[in-house]
Amino acid sequence: MARIIVVTSGKGGVGKTTTSAAIAMGLAKKGHKTAVIDFDVGLRNLDLIMGCERRVVYDFINVINGEASLNQALIRDKNCNLLYILPASQTRDKDALSQEGVGRVLEELSKDFEYIVCDSPAGIEKGANLALYYADDAFIVTNPEISSVRDSDRMLGILSSKSRRAEVNEDPIKEYLLVTRYDSSRVKSGEMLSLEDIQEILSLELLGIIPESKSVLTASNQGTPVILDEKSEAGQAYADVVARYLGEKKPHRFIDGKKGFLRKFFGGRS
Amino acid sequence: MSIDPQRTPNTLPILEFKSSSTLFVPILILYSNDLHNVEQSLYEKINQAPDFFRNSPLVFDVQELNKRAQDLDITVLASLLRRIGLFPIGIRGGSEQQNKQAEELFIAIDAIRSSDSSSVPAETPKPAVIIPDASPTSAAVKPTAIPLPAAIPTTIISHPIRSGQRIYAKGDLIILSQVSAGAEIMAEGNIHVYNTLRGRALAGVQGNKDARIFCFDLQAELISIAGDYKTSEDLDKSLRKKPVQIYLQDRALIIKDIA
Numbered sequence: 001m002a003r004i005i006v007v008t009s010g011k012g013g014v015g016k017t018t019t020s021a022a023i024a025m026g027l028a029k030k031g032h033k034t035a036v037i038d039f040d041v042g043l044r045n046l047d048l049i050m051g052c053e054r055r056v057v058y059d060f061i062n063v064i065n066g067e068a069s070l071n072q073a074l075i076r077d078k079n080c081n082l083l084y085i086l087p088a089s090q091t092r093d094k095d096a097l098s099q100e101g102v103g104r105v106l107e108e109l110s111k112d113f114e115y116i117v118c119d120s121p122a123g124i125e126k127g128a129n130l131a132l133y134y135a136d137d138a139f140i141v142t143n144p145e146i147s148s149v150r151d152s153d154r155m156l157g158i159l160s161s162k163s164r165r166a167e168v169n170e171d172p173i174k175e176y177l178l179v180t181r182y183d184s185s186r187v188k189s190g191e192m193l194s195l196e197d198i199q200e201i202l203s204l205e206l207l208g209i210i211p212e213s214k215s216v217l218t219a220s221n222q223g224t225p226v227i228l229d230e231k232s233e234a235g236q237a238y239a240d241v242v243a244r245y246l247g248e249k250k251p252h253r254f255i256d257g258k259k260g261f262l263r264k265f266f267g268g269r270s
Numbered sequence: 271m272s273i274d275p276q277r278t279p280n281t282l283p284i285l286e287f288k289s290s291s292t293l294f295v296p297i298l299i300l301y302s303n304d305l306h307n308v309e310q311s312l313y314e315k316i317n318q319a320p321d322f323f324r325n326s327p328l329v330f331d332v333q334e335l336n337k338r339a340q341d342l343d344i345t346v347l348a349s350l351l352r353r354i355g356l357f358p359i360g361i362r363g364g365s366e367q368q369n370k371q372a373e374e375l376f377i378a379i380d381a382i383r384s385s386d387s388s389s390v391p392a393e394t395p396k397p398a399v400i401i402p403d404a405s406p407t408s409a410a411v412k413p414t415a416i417p418l419p420a421a422i423p424t425t426i427i428s429h430p431i432r433s434g435q436r437i438y439a440k441g442d443l444i445i446l447s448q449v450s451a452g453a454e455i456m457a458e459g460n461i462h463v464y465n466t467l468r469g470r471a472l473a474g475v476q477g478n479k480d481a482r483i484f485c486f487d488l489q490a491e492l493i494s495i496a497g498d499y500k501t502s503e504d505l506d507k508s509l510r511k512k513p514v515q516i517y518l519q520d521r522a523l524i525i526k527d528i529a
Contacts (some may be wrong), residue, residue, distance in 0.1 A: 150433055153450045157432030201468075203430060203448060 002035075006135035006173075008159075010151030012122030014143045015180040019215055020119035020236075021049045022227040023139070027084035029227075032114040035074065037105075038088035039131035040121035041096055047087045050077060051223020061089035064101035067087030070108055079228060083213045094127040102130050124158060136163050137174045137245075140204065143181045144192040149201050152177075156202065176207035178241065183212040184256055195255065196235075208241035210234050211254040254267040284311040295359065295446070295464050298330040298351075303340040305350055312354055325528075326355050327464060329380055333363025344371035359464065360446070378426045378446065391510070421461060431455060431469065438475075451491060460484070472495075474518075483516040498523055 007020040011149070017040075024036035037060060038046035046055040052075045058068035070086075077083035086105075089096065109116050120131035132138065138159050142152045159173050160166055166173075179198060199206060201261040210216075215232030219225065227242070229235040233254055240250045284302040302308060307506055316323040330351070330510040332487055344361065351358045360380040369379050422441035431445060432439060433452030443457035446464050453469035455461060461473045463485040474496040476479030488509055492501050495518045506525065513529050 150450075150452060153433040154452065157435040157450075157453070158432075160429065160432070161435070200466075201450070 002106075002113045002116045003108075003137060005115060005136050005137045005139060006120055006132040007117060007139045007141060008120040008128060008132055008155050009141040009148065010122065010124060010128075010155040011143075011148045012200060014141050014148050015046050015210070016122070016141050017049050017119050018220065018226065019139060019141050019178060019180065019210075019236060020046060022235075022238040023242055023245070024083060024115070024117040025077070025080060025225040026227045026238055027086055027115045027246075028077070028080045030242065030246060031082065033082045033112070034085045034115040034117065035086060035109050035113045036117040036119060037086040038119050039097070039127050040119065041088045041127060042090065042093045043121065044088040046119050047085065047222050049222060050085050052077065052085055052087075052227065053223070056087045059087045059089040060091050060105070063105055063238065064096070064098065067236045070105065070241040079224065090239075092259060094121070097126060097130050099130060099133060106134050107186050124154065127157040128155075129158070129162060132159055135159075135173050136165075137176065138177050139176050139207065140202070141180055142146050142198060142202070144183075144187060144194070144198060146193065149193065149198055153202055156204070160243070173261070175204055175266075176245065177202060177204040178207050178210065180210040181212045182209045182254065184254070187218065207244055208237055209252060209254050210237045210241075284308055284316075287315065296326060296328045297362070298328050298356075299334060299345075300330060300332055300342070301334050303335050303342045305342075305346060308347075308356070309350055312351075312356075316354065324355055326356055327359045329360035329362055330358055331362040332365075334367060336363060336365055336368075342368070344368045345375065348375050348377065349374075354386050359444070376424055378428065378444065380428060380446070392411075410486070423456075424459075433469070443473075451489075457481070472499075473516075482519075484514075486513045487511055488514045488525070493523065493525075495523060 003223050007016050007023070009016050020036055024034050028034040036046065038044055042062060047056055058073035060073065062068040062074045063070055074084040074086055077085060080083050106116060118131045118135065121127040140152045140155060142148050156175060159175060163173050165171065177199070179195060183192060187194050195206070195209065211233045213232055213234035215229050216226050219229055226232060226234050227238040237254055240253065245252055284307045286299045287300065288297045288299060300308065321445040323368045330345070331345065332342055344364065348358050358377055360378040361369065362380050364372060364379065372379060410461045424442045425439035425452050426442060426444045427437065428446040430447040431449045432448045433451040437443065437456065439457040439459070441457070442459040442462070443455060443461045445455065448465045449455055449463055449467045449469045449471070455469065456472045458474065458476045458478060460481050461471050461483045463471065466487040466489060467485040468489045468491065470492040471483050471490055472494040473483045477496050479496045483493055483495065489511060490502060492499055493516055495516065498518060498521060500523050509525050509527060512527050514525050515528050516523060
């Protein structure tokens with residue numbers, strides 16, 4: 001059985017799709033056969049971040065409606081042959097998703113994959129609710145600002161009450177906190193919430209901190225998940241996140257923004 | 271802690287206080303079922319910090335005793351704790367029999383979490399424990415030190431109340447975890463929050479003017495008793511982030527530090 005991970009936040013623009021792409025790639029790179037699904041029907045983005053937008057023929061909705069088989073719709077990643085992408089439909093809206101249909105697709109994927117990453121749309125409407133409904137684990141993506149933290153808190157409430165696990169009284173979804181776009185200098189100057197503030201409000205296990213980094217935008221524009229940019233801090237931070245999720249013990253990095261001696265010397269990329 | 275070798279020849283401590291990673295409530299871990307010794311050790315501990323322990327709620331942990339098959343009557347322990355001025359609100363590591371006793375005394379049953387403080391607090395949120403009305407069959411309940419209003423159901427919740435969630439309790443409402451901003455908790459009776467209260471708390475919503483709100487850390491957006499309310503803007507800044515009780519006196523909301 002596959003482990004189903006939902007990447008969610010409530011708020012938009014915090015880095016859900018970037019995170020979905022990075023961790024799906026990270027899991028596949030570690031040798032786990034992984035599928036990543038774009039639940040943002042009508043606002044398809046994941047294919048761009050993954051760099052497979054020109055290979056989309058069939059999509060998630062086609063599979064749900066029985067117009068295409070799963071094998072026809074899944075796109076194999078060009079960088080890693082253990083990673084597959086199931087793109088969203090750009091011409092439909094969230095009403096095309098049904099709980100039963102999503103369940104059927106996930107069940108079929110579960111037979112063949114170890115991890116299924118569900119990239120949730122923003123909001124708390126149908127798309128987001130269905131993305132989290134079947135999840136076993138949740139990555140809560142939060143930016144260090146108060147509206148993002150509150151939306152994440154709201155999402156945590158929905159995870160614990162409206163998921164399949166909650167409805168059938170199984171063990172609850174395991175929740176992990178991911179703080180993205182973290183800028184230590186702005187935290188020091190008080191413009192951003194500190195990690196302690198965020199953790200105090202959400203009281204969640206911190207899985208990782210992704211520092212604000214130019215390499216994220218560069219990677220998105222190039223269509224390669226940032227985790228493949230091993231020189232960038234964001235790429236390394238995502239690699240740490242995947243390792244921690246898989247049970248490795250790794251200390252948190254990029255909290256105080258200190259640069260190594262060599263980096264300071266040569267002015268390495270941030 | 272210091273151990274008096276004469277009283278504990280087996281060198282094991284009789285009891286120990288620990289802070290909890292998930293609750294802002296001290297945990298009393300018992301290593302001896304000799305209640306005479308327990309009482310004496312407790313007095314010694316409390317005398318070291320009387321203000322800290324006075325009327326403090328606490329969760330007691332009998333796991334160590336049960337590991338060594340030392341039985342303990344929860345009713346007797348609870349009345350001992352109350353006599354000393356402590357307020358037992360939860361039991362950990364109890365046997366089935368002990369948990370049943372605790373339930374009859376309106377003491378919440380708290381699942382043991384790993385002692386590792388890095389564990390996720392919300393890892394195993396339990397469903398709300400709703401203690402049913404004392405039915406005629408439970409008439410055999412032993413009298414406790416403090417008479418409890420047995421007929422009113424109490425709702426006990428040990429998981430966090432997140433933004434957007436609403437809780438309504440017909441009787442008293444006890445919450446052992448945090449209440450987030452944007453959450454709303456309502457009770458026809460009293461509200462106890464043994465953690466941070468950031469959301470809205472409305473006690474006595476059916477008009478009970480004697481209802482009170484107790485919380486460990488007041489950061490509420492709104493508090494109300496029997497319809498009289500204050501928003502966080504109207505709250506005295508000196509009481510923010512303090513343990514307080516809130517009650518109604520001559521139609522005015524009184525907020526008092528209980529530390």
